[in-house]
Amino acid sequence: MIYRSLLFIVLLIFFGCSKTDSNTTTREVISLKEGWKFQKGSHPNAISIGYDDTNWESVTVPHDWAIYGPFDKEIDKQDVAIVQNGETVATEKTGRTGALPYIGEAWYRNTFDIPNYNENKKVLILFEGAMSEPEVFINGKKVGEWKYGYAYFYFDISKHIKATNNTLAVKLNNNGLSSRWYPGAGLYRNVRVIVKNQESIDQWGTFITTPNITDKIAQVNVKTNVTGDNLKLITTIFDAESNEVVSNETTARFGNQFEQNIAVNNPVLWDTENPYQYTAVSKLYAGNILKDEVTTKFGIRDIKYDRESGFNLNGVPTKFKGVCLHHDLGPLGTAVNKSALRRQLKILKDMGVNAIRSSHNMPSFEQLELCDEMGFLFLAESFDEWKKPKVKNGYNLYFDDYAEKDIVNLIKATRNHPSIVMWSSGNEVPDQWGSEGVKRAKWLQDIFHREDPTRPVTVGMDQVKAVMESGFGAIMDIPGLNYRVHLYEEAYERFPQGYILGSETASTVSSRGVYHFPAKKGSMIQHDDYQSSSYDLEYCSWSNLPEDDFILQDDKPWVLGEFVWTGFDYLGEPTPYDEVWPSRSSYFGINDLAGLPKDRYYLYRSRWNTKDETLHILPHWNWKGREGEITPVFVYTNYNSAELFLNGKSLGVQTKNNSSPQHRYRLMWMDVTYEPGTLKVVAFDDQGNPAAEKEIKTSGKPHQLVLEPDTTTIKANGEDIAFVTVSVVDKNGIPCPTATNQLKFKVEGKGVYRAACNGDATSLEMFHLPTMKLFSGKLVVLVQSTKEAGNISLTVSGKDLQPAKVELKSVQ
Numbered sequence: 001m002i003y004r005s006l007l008f009i010v011l012l013i014f015f016g017c018s019k020t021d022s023n024t025t026t027r028e029v030i031s032l033k034e035g036w037k038f039q040k041g042s043h044p045n046a047i048s049i050g051y052d053d054t055n056w057e058s059v060t061v062p063h064d065w066a067i068y069g070p071f072d073k074e075i076d077k078q079d080v081a082i083v084q085n086g087e088t089v090a091t092e093k094t095g096r097t098g099a100l101p102y103i104g105e106a107w108y109r110n111t112f113d114i115p116n117y118n119e120n121k122k123v124l125i126l127f128e129g130a131m132s133e134p135e136v137f138i139n140g141k142k143v144g145e146w147k148y149g150y151a152y153f154y155f156d157i158s159k160h161i162k163a164t165n166n167t168l169a170v171k172l173n174n175n176g177l178s179s180r181w182y183p184g185a186g187l188y189r190n191v192r193v194i195v196k197n198q199e200s201i202d203q204w205g206t207f208i209t210t211p212n213i214t215d216k217i218a219q220v221n222v223k224t225n226v227t228g229d230n231l232k233l234i235t236t237i238f239d240a241e242s243n244e245v246v247s248n249e250t251t252a253r254f255g256n257q258f259e260q261n262i263a264v265n266n267p268v269l270w271d272t273e274n275p276y277q278y279t280a281v282s283k284l285y286a287g288n289i290l291k292d293e294v295t296t297k298f299g300i301r302d303i304k305y306d307r308e309s310g311f312n313l314n315g316v317p318t319k320f321k322g323v324c325l326h327h328d329l330g331p332l333g334t335a336v337n338k339s340a341l342r343r344q345l346k347i348l349k350d351m352g353v354n355a356i357r358s359s360h361n362m363p364s365f366e367q368l369e370l371c372d373e374m375g376f377l378f379l380a381e382s383f384d385e386w387k388k389p390k391v392k393n394g395y396n397l398y399f400d401d402y403a404e405k406d407i408v409n410l411i412k413a414t415r416n417h418p419s420i421v422m423w424s425s426g427n428e429v430p431d432q433w434g435s436e437g438v439k440r441a442k443w444l445q446d447i448f449h450r451e452d453p454t455r456p457v458t459v460g461m462d463q464v465k466a467v468m469e470s471g472f473g474a475i476m477d478i479p480g481l482n483y484r485v486h487l488y489e490e491a492y493e494r495f496p497q498g499y500i501l502g503s504e505t506a507s508t509v510s511s512r513g514v515y516h517f518p519a520k521k522g523s524m525i526q527h528d529d530y531q532s533s534s535y536d537l538e539y540c541s542w543s544n545l546p547e548d549d550f551i552l553q554d555d556k557p558w559v560l561g562e563f564v565w566t567g568f569d570y571l572g573e574p575t576p577y578d579e580v581w582p583s584r585s586s587y588f589g590i591n592d593l594a595g596l597p598k599d600r601y602y603l604y605r606s607r608w609n610t611k612d613e614t615l616h617i618l619p620h621w622n623w624k625g626r627e628g629e630i631t632p633v634f635v636y637t638n639y640n641s642a643e644l645f646l647n648g649k650s651l652g653v654q655t656k657n658n659s660s661p662q663h664r665y666r667l668m669w670m671d672v673t674y675e676p677g678t679l680k681v682v683a684f685d686d687q688g689n690p691a692a693e694k695e696i697k698t699s700g701k702p703h704q705l706v707l708e709p710d711t712t713t714i715k716a717n718g719e720d721i722a723f724v725t726v727s728v729v730d731k732n733g734i735p736c737p738t739a740t741n742q743l744k745f746k747v748e749g750k751g752v753y754r755a756a757c758n759g760d761a762t763s764l765e766m767f768h769l770p771t772m773k774l775f776s777g778k779l780v781v782l783v784q785s786t787k788e789a790g791n792i793s794l795t796v797s798g799k800d801l802q803p804a805k806v807e808l809k810s811v812q
Contacts, residue, residue: 184334307498320561352608513776
């Protein structure tokens with residue numbers, strides 16, 4: 001099966017708040033960010049124009065109202081057997097949806113004007129995500145409703161609009177037992193008002209593919225759906241330096257669609273190492289009068305799935321080195337923030353990740369834009385549930401009425417992103433059992449093919465035996481296996497496609513900087529501190545350790561790659577402690593909820609980042625009271641052998657070997673006897689020469705705080721964030737990896753304290769309050785800009801510690 005495509009996103013360029021974002025009168029986009037009033041509870045009269053909302057809370061959108069807590073064991077407490085985890089007996093689950101108060105009804109209100117308005121204008125209102133069951137009212141009239149909280153949707157509000165003082169009211173309702181993780185609450189993604197002429201390019205109406213690409217020329221096929229008669233379309237393509245490349249004019253239409261074939265000479269291809277993007281400007285004319293204009297970024301690239309060479313990007317065989325990501329952003333909740341998403345992707349890029357799976361829902365536009373810019377492949381997922389329920393009030397309630405509409409909107413809104421190389425129609429759906437499920441899988445896949453014939457479709461399948469027998473797995477373009485590594489060989493033999501994708505892998509669990517003894521491999525292990533050991537040997541009843549997937553990808557050319565569960569910890573699903581309180585966020589992440597790398601980060605980096613050196617020692621070396629006890633030492637490195645020294649004494653050389661999966665990818669000294677001091681590792685190259693070294697030391701008492709911002713300059717747009725890692729060292733500057741001091745935060749100048757997070761899945765401290773304990777010696781403080789440029793300072797203090805201060809700057 002071959003999929004060739006040039007893909008781009010119809011990307012309206014959005015800027016500030018509640019102002020016109022375009023410099024042309026043909027199309028205006030108003031971003032409704034400020035001026036919102038918010039109130040929980042039932043307020044049916046809030047649809048009225050004259051409703052008094054002066055006592056409501058003033059908020060900005062994107063907004064997640066539930067992230068402010070408090071955490072509470074009783075919130076969405078569930079008595080359930082998690083079938084997809086192999087459970088057969090119902091038990092009490094706490095923290096499964098984050099223990100945050102997302103359940104209930106809430107209302108938003110705003111007013112807006114429409115510059116240059118006249119009654120001949122077409123006006124749309126676009127919601128990029130509203131959690132959930134939104135009902136939308138304009139000037140007292142209901143204009144529409146949707147159900148799926150992860151869906152993008154829009155309504156034509158032309159009949160209900162006026163030039164000034166339009167009143168927008170949005171009712172949202174979140175039911176309990178509606179999610180398996182923290183879904184968030186509110187208008188957590190952007191709301192836009194789009195004003196254009198009646199003669200215009202349809203919403204998400206442009207689709208571009210490239211039937212042929214060579215080194216010398218790319219055939220660019222542009223399909224543009226429009227409304228109006230006697231129209232002309234001119235499409236002009238610019239390179240990354242804004243130089244005009246080529247322009248094409250057409251008046252030929254088939255129904256409401258223009259089709260253009262445009263030749264781009266000497267095309268620069270988009271790939272993960274050089275994510276080159278072009279810009280297309282589409283201008284729609286009636287006679288010589290410009291009626292509409294849309295500016296679009298896009299990339300030229302070729303994708304192919306082949307049973308001999310797997311996935312190919314621009315003719316180069318490429319393994320998916322991917323991670324799954326839930327949509328929450330830790331201490332920010334689900335409110336989308338581009339700087340937080342960018343930070344995540346930078347961390348993953350350094351780890352060697354080349355692919356992202358949006359699990360288990362539709363990705364934000366901002367995430368896709370960043371993946372286009374930074375060079376990530378993307379698996380865009382749609383649903384966690386079809387007709388058969390996983391949770392009582394889940395998507396099963398809406399499937400019949402909304403599944404096709406939600407998929408169509410997903411595809412049309414995002415199909416032009418060069419990063420997207422695959423769709424997913426579902427994840428671990430109970431419909432994997434039985435003939436009706438096969439029919440649903442085929443029906444959904446056909447919709448994807450109809451709307452976008454250029455990309456394949458997968459489903460994350462965990463009931464592998466069932467899908468082998470029913471034919472479910474055989475009909476999928478890409479058979480995706482969630483875990484079940486022991487069934488890969490049989491699935492490869494049984495399925496006709498000739499390849500297997502690890503659509504969800506590993507589910508290894510760990511807590512940053514926490515180590516339990518003895519260091520042993522085990523499933524669903526629980527400890528008295530409600531943490532999982534960072535020796536990276538603990539996993540879940542349905543899952544496995546990272547090496548089991550590494551071996552399949554390295555030894556089986558028909559394995560396309562993997563998407564690890566998960567790149568970052570997320571709120572909710574605190575397995576293996578979902579029956580224990582307090583535990584309110586996951587342990588699966590390669591990075592913790594604060595975005596700080598766990599040890600496992602370096603295991604993946606040692607294999608995936610082939611450009612940079614990796615040499616990492618674990619555990620830390622502060623073990624007062626363990627003197628004389630066995631304390632195993634692991635080293636994660638891209639070198640094949642290394643020698644370990646404790647206080648200058650050699651503990652021997654270890655070399656990677658095939659004696660066990662762990663020995664193949666880790667260097668392990670299992671019989672080290674702890675004594676305080678200096679632990680050093682010297683790595684050797686393939687010729688046996690010393691190539692790199694690393695050491696860690698036993699620290700004294702915590703003495704001095706250290707602040708490390710990810711950037712010292714942020715944009716003065718009221719949204720940009722600097723992430724400041726806070727750690728503590730002793731009087732000699734040695735890190736204190738077990739420090740748990742309570743800290744306080746103070747931000748002054750042209751910035752505000754936004755949140756803090758320490759990565760502790762059991763912490764009940766609220767993110768938005770300016771105090772938090774260190775966890776394993778670290779935490780992260782988020783400093784957000786205002787709309788005024790200038791200097792910003794963050795001061796962090798704690799009892800018996802030397803305080804620290806960092807200076808930041810915001811710029812226009």
